[in-house]
Structures are given as structure tokens and as C-alpha cells.
Amino acid sequence: GAPINPSSIDPLSQHFPLCMRNLQMTLRKNSHLKHFGRLQYTLFLKGIGLTLEDCLIFWRQAFKLITDDTFNKEYRYNIRHAYGDVGGDAIRRGRGYSPFSCQKILTEHPPGSGESHGCPYRHFSVDNLTTLLQTTGVSDRDVLRGVKEDVEKKRFHIACNRVFEWAHKGDIKRVKEDDSWGAAELDTIVHPNTYFKRSYLLKT
Numbered sequence: 001g002a003p004i005n006p007s008s009i010d011p012l013s014q015h016f017p018l019c020m021r022n023l024q025m026t027l028r029k030n031s032h033l034k035h036f037g038r039l040q041y042t043l044f045l046k047g048i049g050l051t052l053e054d055c056l057i058f059w060r061q062a063f064k065l066i067t068d069d070t071f072n073k074e075y076r077y078n079i080r081h082a083y084g085d086v087g088g089d090a091i092r093r094g095r096g097y098s099p100f101s102c103q104k105i106l107t108e109h110p111p112g113s114g115e116s117h118g119c120p121y122r123h124f125s126v127d128n129l130t131t132l133l134q135t136t137g138v139s140d141r142d143v144l145r146g147v148k149e150d151v152e153k154k155r156f157h158i159a160c161n162r163v164f165e166w167a168h169k170g171d172i173k174r175v176k177e178d179d180s181w182g183a184a185e186l187d188t189i190v191h192p193n194t195y196f197k198r199s200y201l202l203k204t
């Protein structure tokens, strides 16, 4: 597996789907994320294998503008809660919450102004989406046009898969040719953590 620790998140974020890339970039830009952004991102990071201890270090370091005291009072509990380290019996027995699927991110808690959670394919304007894609290195005009058509038809996760397939086309060809990946392993992605895992495995 990937070496997952607080300092590997930035380099690994090249393998993150756009929703999580956006959260990571916004976090670096503002040294802060609002509640649902923290929750969506914490659970994703938990899903890629970041331990609770490392997750606390990650957020503490990222929130550069606040004191330890504020961090401990206002943020620590929710992170521990997401991991099932605190909370009611059911939460702790189930070890907290599962990382959100695309379905959940697409349909629940749409982001308001100043919030960065959600799915950029669903919640961004086409212009802002195109800019974000270009910022992350998606420059191909056909792909950008395809994404635009997908989102106009409200096929948001298809747009996401289109970008994945374009970004990994050489690697996908390779694993198909040498038969190391079957069709099932290349199914449509419907979970951000699948996106990460697949991207990471294809590149290594």
C-alpha cells in the first residue's frame, strides 16, 4: 500500500479525485476548511489508511492560524468522532463513520457559499469546473468538452470517470494488455476511495 502519513498527503493528492483535490487545495490556500469539508475529507483520509493519530497531526498542522487550545476545543473531538474513538456505543463499535460514496456526496448537504465540500462536477459552475480541471493538469480539449456535455446531462460521475480514464489511459492500456486487471477492476468508479486506490495502483 501507499505510505500514508501527514506529510505524504500533498504528494499523494495527485491520485485524489477532483472533490478531494479541491478540499486539499482549499485547505492549503486558506489553512482552514468548514465543517462538512472537514468531515468529507477526514473520512476520505481515514479510508486511504491515515491513522487517527496521523489525522489529528495532519489537521493540527494544516490549521496554521489557530492555537493548540482552539484546535483541541473546537476540532479535535469531531475528528476522533469520525474515527469512532469517541461518541455513543454504536459509533464506537462501528469505529466511526464510513467514507462517503459519490452518491452521498452528490445528493446530501450541497455546499453553500464559502464551503468546499461536495462534488465539483455537480456543485461548480461549468466555468469554475473547467478552471479547476485545468489547474489539476487536465488540458485536453476533447476531455473538457466531454465533461461539459456530461454535466449538462447531469451525468456527474461519468464526467469524473472520463477524467480518470484520460489521466490513466496509458496505464489502463498496459494492464489490459498484460491481463493483470480484469474488467471488474476497471468498472465505473462510484466512490472517491476507489478512485484513489485505482489511481495509485495503476501508477505504481
Ligand code: SF4
Pocket: 017, 018, 019, 020, 101, 102, 105, 106, 118, 119, 120, 121, 156, 157, 160, 190, 191, 192, 195
Ligand atoms: Fe468525487 Fe465522486 Fe464527484 Fe468524482 S464523482 S469528484 S469521486 S464525488
